[in-house]
Amino acid sequence: MRIAVCPGSFDPVTKGHLDIIERASKLFDKVIVLVSFNPRKLNSAAFTIEERMKLILEVTKDMDNVLVDCHSGLLAEYLARTNACAIVKGLRAVSDFEYEFQMALTNKKLYPEAETVFLTTSAENMYLSSSVVKEIASLGGDISEFVPGEILDDINSRLFVPDQN
Numbered sequence: 001m002r003i004a005v006c007p008g009s010f011d012p013v014t015k016g017h018l019d020i021i022e023r024a025s026k027l028f029d030k031v032i033v034l035v036s037f038n039p040r041k042l043n044s045a046a047f048t049i050e051e052r053m054k055l056i057l058e059v060t061k062d063m064d065n066v067l068v069d070c071h072s073g074l075l076a077e078y079l080a081r082t083n084a085c086a087i088v089k090g091l092r093a094v095s096d097f098e099y100e101f102q103m104a105l106t107n108k109k110l111y112p113e114a115e116t117v118f119l120t121t122s123a124e125n126m127y128l129s130s131s132v133v134k135e136i137a138s139l140g141g142d143i144s145e146f147v148p149g150e151i152l153d154d155i156n157s158r159l160f161v162p163d164q165n
């Protein structure tokens with residue numbers, strides 16, 4: 001069985017992530033969406049790991065070969081434990097490339113049995129990121145274009161704090 005892992009912060013999951021997960025699910029027998037620990041985003045998390053997993057579960061519930069898990073250690077260690085053959089990442093713009101390239105090479109060193117597979121993001125999601133979604137929602141803006149409809153209310157109610165003044 002060919003198992004792929006889609007790792008990320010998913011804080012929260014967006015339509016851009018969902019597009020990559022859906023396409024990966026057509027390429028591999030099993031896809032594990034892995035809510036992972038990004039040391040660079042330590043202090044900027046809006047959702048707990050459990051909340052993020054719940055949102056991903058909701059939007060992937062109709063994808064039979066997609067599972068959701070979390071991991072706080074090295075991705076390479078998780079890949080080895082699950083016998084995964086691929087890491088699937090979405091690439092948006094050239095600005096993503098240097099960081100993603102560095103991670104791909106590092107993961108290859110740490111766990112040579114898995115390949116990193118980059119899927120180019122769909123044109124409509126080029127500009128989309130969880131940070132942008134968080135900023136818009138926290139200021140009361142409309143994020144319906146950016147996140148799946150079934151989790152829109154959950155995200156809004158969690159992020160939008162009306163101005164009390």
Ligand code: PNS
Pocket residue numbers: 007008009010036037038039041073074075076102103104106107
């Ligand atoms: O969505 P993100 O925040 O860009 O995802 C980055 C993530 C979580 C995939 C990356 O930070 C990661 O793999 N973290 C796990 C820890 C690890 O293995 N670090 C070494 C990778 S070079």
